[in-house]
Amino acid sequence: MRYLPKSETERREMLDTLGLDSIEDLFSHLPEEARLKRPLNIAPGKSEYEIVEYFRARGEETAASYTSFLGAGVYNHYRPVLVDTVVSRGEFLTSYTPYQAEIAQGTLTTIFEFQSMLCQLTGMDVANASMYDGSSAVPEAAMMAVRVTHRNRVLVAKTVHPEYREVLRTYSQHQGMPVDDFGYVDGAGSLDLADLESKIGNDVAAVIIQSPNFFGIVEDVKAAAELAHKHGALLVVAFTEAVSLGLLSPPKEADIVAGELQSFAISPSYGGPYAGIIATKEAYIRQLPGRIVGETKDTHGNRAFCLTLATREQHIRREKATSNICTNQALIALMATVFMSVYGKEGLRELAEQNLAKAHYLAEGLDLQFSAPFFNEFVLRTEPEALNAELLKHKIIGGLPLGRFYPELEGCMLVCATEMSKRAHLDQFKKCAESVVQPALVAPRGGSL
Amino acid sequence: MIRKTRPHITQNEPLLFEISSPGKKGYQLPELDVPPIDAKKALGSQNVRDEIENFPEVSEVEVIRHFTRLSTWNYAIDLGLYPLGSCTMKYNPRINEVVARTEGLAWAHPYQPEALSQGAMEILATLEDLLAEITGMDAVTLQPAAGAHGEMTGIFLMRALLQSQGNPRKKLLIPDSAHGTNPATATMAGYAVQNIKSNERGLVDLHELEKFVDEDVAGLMITNPNTIGVFEENITKITDLMHSKGALVYMDGANMNALVGMARPGDFGIDVMHLNLHKTFSTPHGGGGPGAGPIAVKKALEPFLPTPRLRRSKDDQWTWDYNRPQSVGRVRAFYGNFGVLVRALAYTLAHGGDGLRRATLDAVLNANYIRKQLEPYFDLPYTAPSMHECVFSDTRQVKKGVRTGDIAKRLIDYGFHPYTVSFPLIVPGALMIEPTETESKSELDLFCDALISIAKEIEEDPQMVLKAPHLTRTSRVDETAAARKPVVRWKPGQSSSS
Numbered sequence: 001m002r003y004l005p006k007s008e009t010e011r012r013e014m015l016d017t018l019g020l021d022s023i024e025d026l027f028s029h030l031p032e033e034a035r036l037k038r039p040l041n042i043a044p045g046k047s048e049y050e051i052v053e054y055f056r057a058r059g060e061e062t063a064a065s066y067t068s069f070l071g072a073g074v075y076n077h078y079r080p081v082l083v084d085t086v087v088s089r090g091e092f093l094t095s096y097t098p099y100q101a102e103i104a105q106g107t108l109t110t111i112f113e114f115q116s117m118l119c120q121l122t123g124m125d126v127a128n129a130s131m132y133d134g135s136s137a138v139p140e141a142a143m144m145a146v147r148v149t150h151r152n153r154v155l156v157a158k159t160v161h162p163e164y165r166e167v168l169r170t171y172s173q174h175q176g177m178p179v180d181d182f183g184y185v186d187g188a189g190s191l192d193l194a195d196l197e198s199k200i201g202n203d204v205a206a207v208i209i210q211s212p213n214f215f216g217i218v219e220d221v222k223a224a225a226e227l228a229h230k231h232g233a234l235l236v237v238a239f240t241e242a243v244s245l246g247l248l249s250p251p252k253e254a255d256i257v258a259g260e261l262q263s264f265a266i267s268p269s270y271g272g273p274y275a276g277i278i279a280t281k282e283a284y285i286r287q288l289p290g291r292i293v294g295e296t297k298d299t300h301g302n303r304a305f306c307l308t309l310a311t312r313e314q315h316i317r318r319e320k321a322t323s324n325i326c327t328n329q330a331l332i333a334l335m336a337t338v339f340m341s342v343y344g345k346e347g348l349r350e351l352a353e354q355n356l357a358k359a360h361y362l363a364e365g366l367d368l369q370f371s372a373p374f375f376n377e378f379v380l381r382t383e384p385e386a387l388n389a390e391l392l393k394h395k396i397i398g399g400l401p402l403g404r405f406y407p408e409l410e411g412c413m414l415v416c417a418t419e420m421s422k423r424a425h426l427d428q429f430k431k432c433a434e435s436v437v438q439p440a441l442v443a444p445r446g447g448s449l
Numbered sequence: 450m451i452r453k454t455r456p457h458i459t460q461n462e463p464l465l466f467e468i469s470s471p472g473k474k475g476y477q478l479p480e481l482d483v484p485p486i487d488a489k490k491a492l493g494s495q496n497v498r499d500e501i502e503n504f505p506e507v508s509e510v511e512v513i514r515h516f517t518r519l520s521t522w523n524y525a526i527d528l529g530l531y532p533l534g535s536c537t538m539k540y541n542p543r544i545n546e547v548v549a550r551t552e553g554l555a556w557a558h559p560y561q562p563e564a565l566s567q568g569a570m571e572i573l574a575t576l577e578d579l580l581a582e583i584t585g586m587d588a589v590t591l592q593p594a595a596g597a598h599g600e601m602t603g604i605f606l607m608r609a610l611l612q613s614q615g616n617p618r619k620k621l622l623i624p625d626s627a628h629g630t631n632p633a634t635a636t637m638a639g640y641a642v643q644n645i646k647s648n649e650r651g652l653v654d655l656h657e658l659e660k661f662v663d664e665d666v667a668g669l670m671i672t673n674p675n676t677i678g679v680f681e682e683n684i685t686k687i688t689d690l691m692h693s694k695g696a697l698v699y700m701d702g703a704n705m706n707a708l709v710g711m712a713r714p715g716d717f718g719i720d721v722m723h724l725n726l727h728k729t730f731s732t733p734h735g736g737g738g739p740g741a742g743p744i745a746v747k748k749a750l751e752p753f754l755p756t757p758r759l760r761r762s763k764d765d766q767w768t769w770d771y772n773r774p775q776s777v778g779r780v781r782a783f784y785g786n787f788g789v790l791v792r793a794l795a796y797t798l799a800h801g802g803d804g805l806r807r808a809t810l811d812a813v814l815n816a817n818y819i820r821k822q823l824e825p826y827f828d829l830p831y832t833a834p835s836m837h838e839c840v841f842s843d844t845r846q847v848k849k850g851v852r853t854g855d856i857a858k859r860l861i862d863y864g865f866h867p868y869t870v871s872f873p874l875i876v877p878g879a880l881m882i883e884p885t886e887t888e889s890k891s892e893l894d895l896f897c898d899a900l901i902s903i904a905k906e907i908e909e910d911p912q913m914v915l916k917a918p919h920l921t922r923t924s925r926v927d928e929t930a931a932a933r934k935p936v937v938r939w940k941p942g943q944s945s946s947s
Contacts, residue, residue, distance in 0.1 A: 271783025331735025
């Protein structure tokens with residue numbers, strides 16, 4: 001087998017050293033009833049060529065060569081060539097968590113840069129080295145707020161990604177951390193601050209919002225922060241579209257920012273792997289979950305980096321740790337780091353401006369559900385199934401029908417345009433959208449379809 | 450005596466921020482083919498930032514040099530043996546990387562229509578089946594993102610099953626040799642932790658265990674082989690005992706590389722377990738992730754698995770089933786770390802059933818070969834038969850003032866990544882060594898020679914070892930100073946002496 005670098009002669013020599021007849025002898029102490037007495041029911045090993053063919057065939061059974069207007073937490077952005085060039089280097093790809101700092105300065109330095117750039121983008125003081133993804137970063141941020149405030153209730157906006165909210169519920173159920181929703185303003189699609197005010201109290205540890213929110217709408221972070229802080233709660237601001245940070249004011253009024261970096265050169269890859277991030281104020285650094293890299297010196301006085309504040313973590317604190325997270329998403333975070341380096345200060349802004357322009361061009365003349373300002377996605381009133389079917393005829397995947405997550409938005413879909421959306425496709429989408437009979441014309445809104 | 454390495458020049462490299470200069474560019478966007486939008490008008494001026502303060506501006510050439518130079522400061526499996534215990538640092542086949550970038554897979558959006566996702570879903574279903582066969586379990590979820598995430602999912606499942614029987618119970622029993630994620634996970638699932646002391650052979654003590662199993666105990670979290678690399682010889686008695694009290698047994702699958710094709714947890718009484726695909730199934734660690742931590746369960750736990758579940762529809766298509774009323778819920782968005790799962794499937798296909806078994810045999814052979822060579826020079830506190838790893842103690846070297854952490858640093862000078870230092874906690878000053886199957890005899894010989902040579906150095910010149918590493922571009926790093934006054938981001942005007 002090509003991954004096993006030993007000849008039979010060498011195996012024999014090693015067995016002689018051990019004074020054994022066969023390698024199986026090394027398993028003779030396993031209790032009889034625990035042993036597998038038949039070969040695994042798995043086909044014989046395949047050649048590299050056959051494996052490539054297998055996955056190519058599976059790839060053809062998907063939407064390769066389609067254009068897509070899906071967003072909803074996963075965005076189609078161009079991936080600069082340097083990203084894969086860098087992460088394909090074996091020294092990054094095949095190294096472990098940098099516990100031995102003297103021979104891991106490459107990884108440690110890139111993580112330090114990653115943390116620094118995330119602070120610059122979010123307006124926070126400190127950031128960790130990554131979380132699994134945005135959806136798990138949100139409950140970890142909520143748990144962090146519980147530790148900081150010694151309160152336990154969490155209020156989450158309905159405009160936070162619905163799957164993130166589901167994950168928050170799963171995490172919260174055994175931690176004595178009740179989670180309640182608050183709503184959005186009907187015609188606007190933005191936070192309903194009055195609803196938040198009616199639900200907030202001195203038992204609330206965290207108010208969680210998302211900006212741009214699930215409908216693509218830019219939220220009033222400042223107003224939400226004022227309200228949360230008035231009641232002694234922390235404000236957690238989540239984001240799913242990191243490209244927006246190139247243009248939008250950083251959520252610096254937040255106490256914790258929990259986001260998803262998929263937009264930074266991370267392939268959609270049917271839902272993962274992505275990279276989550278938690279950033280916060282300096283004062284809360286000891287409650288931050290996950291790995292953190294800090295600057296120090298070596299014995300010669302040279303600048304060096306190492307993992308730090310490990311006393312928060314499970315391998316030291318065990319059941320009293322801030323989180324059980326161990327493996328994170330380091331290589332994916334490196335993709336984001338290379339992406340941020342390639343685009344830089346001006347590039348990220350220009351990229352965000354292109355996204356804004358494409359989405360607004362697409363929206364112009366269409367029937368939008370909400371009036372509040374949006375970044376690169378918006379909610380379209382239409383007959384979602386009919387429109388998507390029409391678009392598929394043109395090898396276009398349309399938007400996400402929202403009825404699945406929001407029954408009140410049954411006649412709506414979430415549509416996204418990025419710098420990858422070409423004008424011809426935008427025009428095609430508009431043409432199809434205009435041709436589909438809108439539910440408002442055949443039935444009152446909210447009526448069955 | 451250092452046979453594996455010879456020094457070579459390494460490049461210095463400042464931080465990105467320090468090579469930044471206004472107006473330098475590493476990108477060019479296509480010309481905008483729609484009218485530009487005034488952001489302040491569209492979004493409101495209070496919502497638009499002036500700039501990203503101090504964000505770097507560098508050219509493409511500088512970006513590639515920056516990261517390439519930094520990469521040369523890392524050790525990696527591609528450079529040699531990486532014997533971290535319970536980490537299973539094996540070769541990461543490059544075909545895995547190629548197939549994960551197959552266009553239709555890498556660019557598949559999780560919300561694209563199921564009819565246009567069949568290939569991706571087929572991959573997931575195939576991997577679920579293979580992992581069920583390898584573990585001897587009835588059902589698998591691929592949703593968890595890493596081992597600890599899988600643990601959390603698995604304990605939620607146990608809790609849900611017990612709850613459905615009327616009482617979720619209060620405690621989890623965890624051996625003192627366990628990985629730190631186990632107790633941390635128990636807390637996240639709302640369970641108190643009862644530590645179980647290992648016996649003099651480093652194994653779970655049946656009598657000790659018996660004392661603690663009562664109707665408050667939800668289950669046992671066990672690692673098998675355990676963290677000293679020894680198979681729990683009483684495993685079926687242990688699982689029988691737990692089951693007789695209505696409790697369940699969770700297995701941490703971190704050490705599954707010792708068992709694949711030789712023994713199956715489902716056959717020795719395990720109810721639920723996770724696998725670390727970034728260990729046993731060769732997906733790259735990438736400096737700390739991404740991983741994947743699928744959970745395999747017995748039938749009784751299947752109804753509680755996270756939503757959604759793959760299902761074959763009447764018209765013979767894959768579909769996502771969200772209608773799972775007993776499910777513990779989602780543990781993350783979408784369906785799992787798909788790109789990692791693709792790599793794990795490629796690895797499994799490459800090996801096939803027989804190849805997987807041979808890999809296990811070689812992994813155990815390698816560990817025992819190292820143990821045999823080093824036994825005369827280092828204390829072996831637990832002498833039970835080793836499987837895929839062996840754990841020594843620094844007790845002999847401590848007499849000269851040299852500890853496991855120092856030996857580890859000296860090993861770096863010999864051109865190796867160190868073993869796992871000071872873990873498991875039941876071994877004083879542990880040197881925990883796991884070579885994996887993807888090491889040649891000559892690499893193992895070099896490694897053993899290096900440690901033997903260091904053992905002799907400690908006898909002759911312990912001071913030299915205490916100051917190691919001597920040959921790296923970065924000498925011993927002051928971790929205490931880093932924690933005392935944390936500097937965790939770059940700021941303008943901050944010190945620079947790279």
